[in-house]
Amino acid sequence: MLERTPAAGLRDLVGRYCGFSEETGQTTRRREGPGAAVVVILSFGNEWRIGGALDATPRLEPLTSFVGGLRDTSVLTEHDGQAAGMQIDLTPLAAHMLFGLPMHALAERNLPLDALLDGSELLVEQLYEAEAWDERFELLDLELSRRFDSARLPTPGVMWAWGRLRDTRGRAAVGALAEELGWSRRRLVSRFREEIGLPPKAVARLLRFEHALELVDRGAPWAEVAATAGYYDQSHLINEFRSITGITPRQYVTNLQDAAEIAA
Numbered sequence: 001m002l003e004r005t006p007a008a009g010l011r012d013l014v015g016r017y018c019g020f021s022e023e024t025g026q027t028t029r030r031r032e033g034p035g036a037a038v039v040v041i042l043s044f045g046n047e048w049r050i051g052g053a054l055d056a057t058p059r060l061e062p063l064t065s066f067v068g069g070l071r072d073t074s075v076l077t078e079h080d081g082q083a084a085g086m087q088i089d090l091t092p093l094a095a096h097m098l099f100g101l102p103m104h105a106l107a108e109r110n111l112p113l114d115a116l117l118d119g120s121e122l123l124v125e126q127l128y129e130a131e132a133w134d135e136r137f138e139l140l141d142l143e144l145s146r147r148f149d150s151a152r153l154p155t156p157g158v159m160w161a162w163g164r165l166r167d168t169r170g171r172a173a174v175g176a177l178a179e180e181l182g183w184s185r186r187r188l189v190s191r192f193r194e195e196i197g198l199p200p201k202a203v204a205r206l207l208r209f210e211h212a213l214e215l216v217d218r219g220a221p222w223a224e225v226a227a228t229a230g231y232y233d234q235s236h237l238i239n240e241f242r243s244i245t246g247i248t249p250r251q252y253v254t255n256l257q258d259a260a261e262i263a264a
Contacts, residue, residue, distance in 0.1 A: 002133050007141040013094035013148060017140055019133045021084040029078040031245065031255050036166070036206045038095035038106070038197075039068040040088040040113065042120075044128045049078040050110050054246045065113040065124055067099070069106030070197040072205065074245045086127060086136060088144075092196040092203075093162055097151035098144075103197035157181050158195045161188065165200060170207030171230045174200045209244055212237065216253055225249075 001022075006014040015037050021044075031053050033039075041048070042065050049060035053074035060078055065085070068075070070092055096103050099116045106116075113120045123143055130136045161181065164172045177200065178188045189199045196203060212229040220228070226237040241249040 004133075004137045007145065010141065010144055010148070013091055013097070014144065015089035015091065017137055018087040018089075019085075019136060020087065022082070024081045026081050027078060028081060028083075029076055031074050031247070031252070032077055033068075033074055034071050034206055034244065035089075035210050036070070036092070036203060037089035038070060038092055038103075040090060041066050041068070042086040042088070042113070042124050042127060044084040044086075044124070046079055046083045046085070048083075051076050061110065063110055063112060065120065066110050067095070067106065067113055067116055068110045069095075069103065069108065070203070070206065071108045072198065072202050072244065075110075085124075086140070088140065091162070093154045093159060094148070096154060096195045098147055100152070102194050104193040107193075107197035154195050155191055157183065157188075158191045161192070161200065162196060162203075165204055165207055169211040169229065170204035172204070174204065205240070205244075209240070212241075212249075213253075216249070222249065 002019040004017045004019075005011065006017060041063075046064070048063050048066070050063060050066075050068075051058040051060040053076045058076055060076065090098065092103060095106070099106070101116070113124075117123075123139075127136045127139060130139060161177045164177055174188070175185060178185045181188065183191075192198065192200050192203065198206075208230045212225050212231075215225045215228055216222075222237065223234055226232075226234045229237070231237040231240065238248055241247070241252055245252045247255070
């Protein structure tokens with residue numbers, strides 16, 4: 001897997017690009033996410049099957065290129081042993097600009113990319129036919145820059161509140177955000193559902209979860225992870241991981257490590 005930072009003018013809108021290609025030789029299922037990015041998968045031909053990881057009987061929906069909105073629990077992803085393509089991590093506000101739909105219509109869902117983005121099939125074809133990954137990343141920079149240049153900007157108040165939550169890693173109090181904006185809490189929740197997809201409290205939870213995973217990846221002990229990421233204590237951290245992923249923090253991290261070894 002190759003990661004690339006987008007062009008400078010896109011970095012407030014796009015978190016990263018990834019290019020991936022793997023052959024596992026067998027059906028491969030993973031427990032993934034959630035996170036605070038809207039994920040766009042550009043598939044170079046293979047099919048994915050995706051469903052809720054916490055569902056009692058997961059129903060895996062077949063998709064090729066698709067967009068995954070914000071959600072508050074993990075998903076299961078499955079392919080038949082071969083997968084290649086690209087991933088774009090969009091901020092929720094960038095996704096709202098790019099797709100032009102109420103983001104609550106995408107929350108907790110995965111939708112085909114061609115249903116949301118005109119010309120996406122041609123873009124995927126051009127990316128597939130490019131001769132090198134550098135060329136593919138540059139093509140994404142050009143295409144996204146062109147589309148964002150003509151997109152409608154988000155509401156300034158939502159941009160500010162999202163920025164505060166992002167910069168504090170989900171630790172800013174929602175009531176304080178509303179008060180500083182001069183908005184009612186109801187208005188803040190409504191605007192977040194429209195332009196981000198989930199209420200601010202749920203977004204803050206995702207940002208804390210992501211921060212916790214980053215700290216674990218750096219080798220921080222669990223007690224430090226809990227305190228730094230904004231959990232009351234280690235028990236709170238464990239309970240949050242269970243409610244988000246269906247498993248304990250240690251199990252989830254082991255799951256990620258096993259997936260990385262398969263992809264290596």
